[in-house]
Amino acid sequence: MTDILLPVRGTQAIYGINPVAKLGAAFLLGGCLILSIDWVSAAVALLLECALFLFAGLSARTFWLRTLPVWLAAPLTAATIALYGQTSGQIYFEFLFARISEGSLELALATLLRVLAIGLPSVVLFLTVDPTDLADGLAQVLHLPARFVLGALAALRLVGLFLDDWRSLELARRARGVGDTGRIRRTAGQAFALLVLSIRRGSKLATAMEARAFGAPIQRTWARESVFGARDWVLVALGGAIGATAIVCAVLAGSWNFIAA
Known part of the structure; x- marks a missing residue:
């Protein structure tokens, strides 16, 4: 179950890019696409992204498996x-509060493409991000507070353990014959047990980190240097270029619909 939280090793080029650059590229692209709700800009961005997905080094199975939630969420949002x-x-269908019209269908298409255009590159980029590398980048490149970064990293590292604990609790309760019936009651009791276990583990981890001076008010040193180089700037520029190209195409096509308007 913890496999879904592990980074995927694609080509060495994409894996070696600084996680901060991936974060910046996704932020720029998403920021450009949320300025307008139209299908032209979203379609252009999605086409350009699909061309770049080929260089991510992910197998077809990995790509479809990891991006499945996006593919499921987009049609539901559009519906x-x-x-x-x-x-x-023109109104095509009307029942109680539901009403399908020409405008709502066009808006649904724009929403569908926009969810895919924003969600897919974000998932693909962060598939190859190691949490420790991301923490190094946030602290050394963006100069975020070390206590915040290390606390977030520790919490993220514990997510996989929580999933394993949930499975272990489920097997232990079944072995004792507890909770074989009543799914809601079983889930509630198991969730409470996991909450107690998580609080205990979090307290022990906080004490251990404090004992190792993770919260000391001094300038920290880092075991690994996080370098932001030329290829990182290239990725950020690609994210901004795709977003800008999508905006220009929408304006030229006359479909630009600024959300504040």
């Missing part, structure tokens, strides 16, 4: 917008 979105133009 909601189609039924309850802003009504305009």
Whole structure:
């Protein structure tokens, strides 16, 4: 179960890029795409991203498996917008509060493409991010507070243990014949047991980190240097270029729809 939390080793080029650059590229691309709700900009961005996915070094199975939540969420979001979105133009279907119109369908298409255009590159980029490398980058490149970075890293490292603990609790309860019936009651009791276990583990971890001077108010040193080089800037520039190209195409096509308008 913890495999879904592990970084994927694609090509050495994409894996060796600083996680801060991946974060910046995803932020720039997403920031450009949320400025407008139109299908042209989202479609252009998605096409350009698909061309770059080929260089991520991920196998087809890994790509589809890890991006499956995005592929499931996008149609559901579009369906909601189609039924309850802003009504305009010809109305095709109407029942109670649900109303499908020409405008809501166009908005649903734009939403579908936009979710894919923002979600897919974010997932692909962060598949090859190691949490420790990300923490090094946040602290050394972005100069975020060390206590915040190390605390977040420790919490992220414990997520995999929580999943294992949940499975162990489930097997232990079944072995004792507890909770064989009543799924809701079993889940609630198991969740409470996991909460207690998590609090105890978190307290022990906090004490151990404090004993090792992780919270000392001094300038920290880092075991590994986080370098932000030329290829990192290239990735950030690609994210901004894709977003800018999508905006220009939408403006030229006359479909630009600024969300503040």
